[in-house]
Amino acid sequence: MELQSPTTLVLCGKSTVENELARCLKSNNRLKLPDGSPLNVVLNSEMECRDSAENDGKFCVTSYMDSLATSRFGRLLVYSPKLASTHDVVSHNFEELPVGGVCVADVQLKGRGRSKKCLAITKGVPYVFIHNTDGGWPSCPIGAGMPLLNVRIKWPNDLYLDGAKVGGILCTSVYKSKKFNVSAGIGLNVDNQKPTTCLNSVLQRLTPFTHRLQLEDIIAAFFNKFETFYDIFINQGFRTLEELYYKTWLHSGQRVIVQEQNEKREPISELVIIQVIG
Template identity: 65%
Template sequence: MRPFKEYQYCRQNEEGPQYEMEFESPTTLVLCGKSSAENGLAKVLKTSNTLKLPDDAPINVVLHSENEKLESFQNDAFKIDSYMNSLSTSRIGKFLIYSPKLASTHDVVSHNFCELPIGTVCIADVQLKGRGRSKNVWESPKGCLMFSFTIQMEDGRVVPLVQYVACLAMTEAINDVCIRNGIPPLNVRIKWPNDLYLDGLKVGGILCTSTYRSKKFNISAGIGLNVSNEKPTTCLNAAIQRLTSNAYQLQQEDIVTAFFNKFENFYNIFINQGFQALEELYYKTWLHSGQRVIVQEKNENQDQISEHVVTIQGITTSGYLLAVSEDGQECELHPDGNSFDFFKGLVRRKLV
């Protein structure tokens, strides 16, 4: 399977036994903190055997300081020291769980949410069972940047907007890394609600899930980005090669660091001022302003469907698409089911 190609995983299909064999050996989780306090927590988590994987899959927890005792990682493994030295956030991304290969970074942070500090990030070089929309599965090889992190919110009305903040932070982070290294900014764009596109091809996606506990929403945000894996579509470094003769290649550590530095800033603005404070920058980055689409609308009895042409204007306060019909009536567009192209399954709901 190639990155960003979704498929339905079934234990009865011919791939089932192969998948089970992948996890007979323990999954290695390397723990590292930015500060002494976080490294102290890493020691506690290791000693207490606190971290778990779904289905109690076996794990091998080690500290980053003990890496020399492990078999050396490959040269193209995620560089933890480089990441930590460049990170300047106050909270997000400061506690790291790294794995050369695991099933899902999202499962690691969501399954251990209450045991980990808010802002924990899990990064993997290879991911075998990443989450997609519905029950779709992402399989991602070397060259994909895959990571998940945690945040916590109290206002459930704005939880759906977090994915837009993450999308914006990633597009801005990529541009920042390019400019800092003398590379023309890549025109990575946001395709609503949570995909990243480059030159008309998908290069990344973002998925946020949440649970409600003790009057707070525990959110796990997962991000996948094609950095160096050109097939089956394209990747960021392939685009750089087309734009310039510069031999520079984007490094995953630089992108993740720039992302968290951007995201923490945008997230604070979002919490304190609302998404409206980020809308102007967001709309410059997304693909849809003024886009005309055909949407469906059911009658009151839900037994007949009519189609209408509407023009997308922006995002509503609830996180759906705001559009205007040909007769000037504002409406809210909701996706109907799971589809790679949300604009083939939009349902119109009139705004009062």
């Protein structure tokens, strides 16, 4: 009988606080996989130093941490070269990982999307998948001199860029200890021009620069922006963000046909104009 190879998880923190938590998670053997399969947990400081230019597409922990400027989100990283599901790691270790802990994999074998590059964050806040297949990126500059990309929201769960789908959102929730832990997964296409379009392809049409955005920069930029919006939402509610939401969605003024049945169960159709979310 062939023994199953252990899944490798590399732990790394932004500061000494997160690095100490990483050491505790390793020494106490706290992290588990849902199927009980073997784990090989190591600290990033124990790994052989790799130059980002020689990573052959592998996630560069140092580059990510250098770009991260948050006080909470993304500061504890769980990285794996190959993983069944980042979501499984997060959801099965909810009590062990801190708010904003991140799980990233170069290759995801059974993820809730169709890709290789993935990310997840924990504790009642979104887990986010970042893909090299059919996903996108919000209107946010990631580097000096780079243009804003006009990514739009197609209700309820798609992201569109230049009329083509570049992302998708998947929400899940778990009720435990009298509270809901909600996870919102966001798939983003960074580098694959098929089957729709990708972030780097559109960016190259808009700017003379040859620089290509890297996954590490995008994840860090996401958390830098997300933390601000998350704090606004928690402290002031969605109303404060509602105007910004409507500025980025596709549907204001759209005419759609609503189909339903009358009392006699006969089909009826009505033309309506979309104004806001009811």
